[in-house]
Amino acid sequence: MFSSVKASCLKLNSVLNPYGKGRPLKYLINSNLNRITYLDHAGSALFPESLLKAFTDDLRNNVYGNPHSQNISSKLTYDTIEHVRYRILQHFHTTAEDYTIIFTSGCTAALKLVAEAFPWIPEGTEQTSSRFCYLTDSHTSVVGMRGITASMNVSSVPIKPKEILLSEKNRLPAEEHNCTTPHLFSYPAQSNFSGTKYPLSWIQDIKCGKLCPMKIPGKWFVLLDAASYVSSSPLDLGVHQADFIPISFYKIFGFPTGLGALLVNNRIAPLLRKTYFGGGTAAAYLAGEDFYFPKKSIAERFEDGTVSFLDIIALKHGFDVLEKLTGGMEKIKEHTFALAHYTYTVLSTLKYANGAPVVRIYSDTDFSNPDVQGPIINFNVLDENGEVIGFSQVDKMASLYNIHVRTGCFCNTGACQLHLGISNEDIQRNLQAGHVCGDDVDLVDGRPTGSVRISFGYMSSFEDAQTFLKFIIATRLSMSDTEIPFQSSVTKLTTESVPDDHPSFNNADKLSPIPHISDRELRNNSSVTKMTVNWQPPEAEAESIRAAVSETAVPTCRRGGKPITVTNIYVYPIKSCSAFEVSEWPVGNQGLLYDRNWMVVNQNGVCITQKQEPRLLSFFPLHRLCQTSRYLVKTHDCGDGIADWFSLFLGHPCRLIRQSSDMKNRSHRKTTKGMFSFLKNCDFSLSKHQPLEIEELIRRFRANIVISAPESFEEEEWAEISIGALRFQVMGPCSRCQIICIDQQSGERNKEFLQSLSAARGRKTNFGIYLMNQPLHSSFPDILSVGCQVLPVLKENTEIQPPPTSSEEKCSG
Template identity: 80%
Template sequence: ISYPRKFWEIAFLCGITYLDHAGSALFPESLLKAFTDDLRNNVYGNPHSQSISSKLTYDTIEHVRYRILQHFHTTAEDYTIIFTSGCTAALKLVAEAFPWIPEGTEQTSSRFCYLTDSHTSVVGMRGITASMNVLSVPIKPKEILLSEENRLLAEEQNCTTPHLFSYPAQSNFSGTKYPLSWIQDIKSGKLCPMKIPGKWFVLLDAASYVSSSPLDLGVHHADFIPISFYKIFGFPTGLGALLVNNRIAPLLRKTYFGGGTAAAYLAGEDFYFPKKSIAERFEDGTVSFLDIIALKHGFDVLEKLTGGMEKIKQHTFALAHYTYTVLSTLKYANGAPVVRIYSDTDFSNPDVQGPIINFNVLDENGEVIGFSQVDKMASLYNIHVRTGCFCNTGACQLHLGISNEDIQRNIQAGHVCGDDIDLVDGRPTGSVRISFGYMSSFEDAQTFLKFIIATRLSTSDTEIPFQSSVTKLTTESTAVPTCRRGGKPITVTNIYLYPIKSCSAFEVTEWPVGNQGLLYDRNWMVVNQNGVCITQKQEPRLCLVNPSIDLKKNIMVIQAEGMDPISVSLEENTGKEAVICESKVCSHRVKTYDCGEGIAGWFSLFLGRPCRLIRQSSDMKNRSHQKNTKGLSSATNISLSLVNEAQYLLVNVASILQLKEYVSARLEEPLEIEELIRRFRANIVISAPESFEEEEWAEISIGALRFQVMGPCSRCQIICIDQQSGERNKEFLQSLSASRGRKTNFGIYLMNQPLHSSFPDILSVGSQVLPKQCGWEGNSGRMA
């Protein structure tokens, strides 16, 4: 099943293959247009008032509540809609309001049970239950046992102790759909999570499921159903709901009351009388009423474009089934699989499998290629995927074979959820996930499969099959020769600084060294209208902007083809007219100030989008290096400019020459060594006798300067941009990964001690480099 994509094509998606619909759906332009037209034609006031505009808002919200119930095939007689900020807030509400009976009472105490294949936000409910002295019990899917004896035990004792069982309708990790029949089986006692008497209620985490499948609450009477609307429509974000079965709604407890929830209360005495409506009782404060109104248009557009959730279910599953079939059949020449798919199904039935494929890419020897490397390669093809553990540690552990001890060891090794440390001791810490939505097309699946084949297999005579039978494909593996160590001294051959982050290099023969590295290196950066840093990843044309520093005139001159030169003073603007703002670079907070309207207009004109130039403030206390510096005594006092990882980046000409041979063999046109050097955007270029010997160094001395080696630089897609033309060629990152044995490390990071002299030291071309070798495991990072 396929839809004519032209109905919802979005301008900013041109050339992008978006495969993270499980993370968030994308919104069609028609939804935004309908919503903004609505806002232009109507005045919506606060629904807690009594004015005409407020009454319109209240009535529209109530209409949306009915529309949501209709979407899930139920009515207001059976369910109540409580609007929340998202699925997570809905889960927190359940944990706080459920009528738990704690341990230590005369009655049987309550239990909170959850499936181990649950989202973090479900597992996090145990923190609230623990504070209420209620035991939480994780349960694996295979541990849910059918037991008639348990059901009879509960009936004989006539026990009414409330217990809560939570499970996902669809795993956000693997796309496995757990049986909706469990709802009634658990509530009736036919299916018992635990051998204890009591009355079981069911929380169905439907956030992932309802994005691509119909949910009929007229058949499956779950007690609590949390959802997030951006998973369905893509817009609005920050809005969700808890659907509550009316039979349990009166049992819910509430301690805090916010604006709009009280029918009456006294400020001077402990008296509070809640509103009668369950929704109004739990919707503290003013709801996000404009976002709720947007939902009406979301349902309208979704129905108009797709014909309903059943068609979306069939469409997305067809794409997932096709992709899974081809992906699972791809083989190397030696018969080894190209990917390892983590799934509980064979993708043959849309009732048990959603449109999610979770996998890791393997090499010819069956070793896992880290997910961050796959993500970098995918970005070269403008493919957007999701990597990591997807806020589902339980499923990640189960499918990847990660033990509890492994998790703790990984934390000690520096790995935390959300980072790009993809392998620890050669074992994966996460995986890659692709997911389809109603906007996805067959071309998206084809593009993804072509990417896997292009990066892992030889594609000279290969086309992606339309059928499940796939011929074995061959792979080319070219060994890179190793240079022998010579007796020549190691010297500095080039020095570059980058006054404006991600703009062109400024080459010098000697330059002062300050407390942040080379003087004025990455002191400025270009930001968008929201104050977010713009790099060559978003704007390759930044490499065509040429800043140069004139120390005598105390100015920075900025030039670009077709533009009049413009200058910026090197004197920091500390006057009252300076606009101080805070930004982030590589997750670190930096204090900056705006460089004014003139230079903002210059960059906006050149890049064709609103942007501004900002400079780092001299107050740099919040921009110190936080990582292990392996011996630097004053590590916490070392400050950084607007770099991502370290003060300096060093590359070796011998390493570049070796890579040049490898890349040139795969390109039609010859490469110039200067072009390659500029692609790697180093501060210091050296000529060592042996390629990649710099990766064995622990520290180096250049003249009077002593540097600590912080680790290798893990490269991103910026090295694929020709720094002279701004054109992309994804072959460079692919060649680097292939030549380095799946890694994309090239160059090393350096840090030096803060200077104690009032006069800066000078770094000069021709200076001798004296390394001290050491075997270490380095950090990974990026420098733009």
């Protein structure tokens, strides 16, 4: 076994840097890549910095006008676009004599165009009706074409890969028949789920009738979904002449996004139908009568409106840079496959001490041939008992190592069902259980709903593969469990932690004062600021609340249980910054008043958290951040002064904004980040090296409410609770992310923290619950206080219990 791994390394050594000597290519492409390990190239390539420079230099040196005009700048645009069309055809080894380039907004738009324009013959006519056949291992956008065909009364037929592979073994002789009914067969050149490459020879075999699981007379055309394939492999349309080839350019270059193309074989182009016509597509038309004559060019006929001409011009520089950096697609194919082959070989050998595999790989090949396997590895991580660890947990752990992966079903439900053994009934049951495509519900009844995918691109390095394998070994194995699979001069795997990118924030780092913002000084000695708050509504209002509670709110509690009380209350005014610890605090429709009402955002308006900036923990919320009214505050910016300070402190442009706090609008109510039961004598430890103090656990989990309870985690069995005059509905468990790995005093990260929590909680990282306040009809908020008794209603026991005795008197609020 290890000899094959070593052979893989020796082969890989010859292609570690096929593009030339010097620094790894990733560092020449994007300076940010020295901080991360990007393994989602099947999702999107990353653009080189040299591409942006060449493109922006072009825009600075030339004036490009609308190509539909006739002036000089417009003529320049038109000619440049035509040159790019030629460059695309050249890249795919064909010419304008055989293919036409139609620019679209992406691969999905290209597929939609085919479905709408194909010359379908519907059922019910005198001729044989058309069929749309597609491989079940197809992207959602291909399967979605059946919606359009159904509206045209054309049947769609899903074909499983094994069915066409069986047909391939039993090829039929080419049939001669007079039927000219057009049919369309679609399949991916490369599965975006597993990386399986389906034979390009199918194109010709399907056209001539030698290969077809359905014996339907007619003329077959082939749609080759090449979006995944062309990102890392050469496609020769001079040899494999599919009729339609949709592509997305960001899969190849990373930039521009929102631009794709449909390559149309000129033999089918005259048959395509067009009902809508947009600007630039008409040779002549009448506004007052139903008269329209299209442009002669197929491209102009189907490119409605003004094409995205600046993005198209960027493609020219994309091809230039790609050729300059790599030497062409054949070298990219060799390089990316070598990385995938090596990673697959090592990954498939990893085992626990009991012999159980660490991962389950979903593949149709053994990664021995780049002609049948692309640089994609799809898998699920297993525990020692062979049970799947949910993909969202793996994703969270990978983020701690700055490894970017893709999880879920990857817009390919057919392949996901096939490889994971998910039935049609399972899909429907999972939907009823609340799972939808793209969410983080990774397990339903213990069974996986998706998997983890890593994929390599032309800028990927051998170090990327090593970093990923180190991550798997470090998080799933210890040196006492297994030995490193091999040692060689080419590579050496260890379980050493990958260095953190963010430096520790030490006590020597000082915050500069913020002028005109606050009269309170920033504190530097603790991550939690304590303050005493006396916040009460007018007495008459308070009395009416108490009266209403006494008449309608009957407290419930565990039968025979010991008292549960609130021990700590924390308010986090700025998301991801430090907290105020208070003895009492008002609670409104949106949770604790002012809790997480402010956030720091980047120049694009995206919230910044400790995941990206651990230094936020060193910022203590101010007593007065923005001028606001008492209760109703619209979302607004907090001004240039504090924005400049945050930008200077974090080293990049950012601003402080305030979220809406409309307490009267129940549709905007938020959950309180809830209730955690920490035991003072708890033996539950989240660190295998040394137990953490309760205070440290509280800081890391950033709860609003902390309670003392006889049993750990018993809050997860509650349906609702009463605390004094307050009623809360339990909204569900709180799934933890990598922020709990950040020491809230030093800013240092402990990668094993999240993993330990996952192991302790049975492969999930739930800790604590979310609460939703059920406010009484009052214009004033209720008050939550430390020392109040917590009275829960259990999920499976809604029996009303007697009120507490005088010795268990509840807090009056």
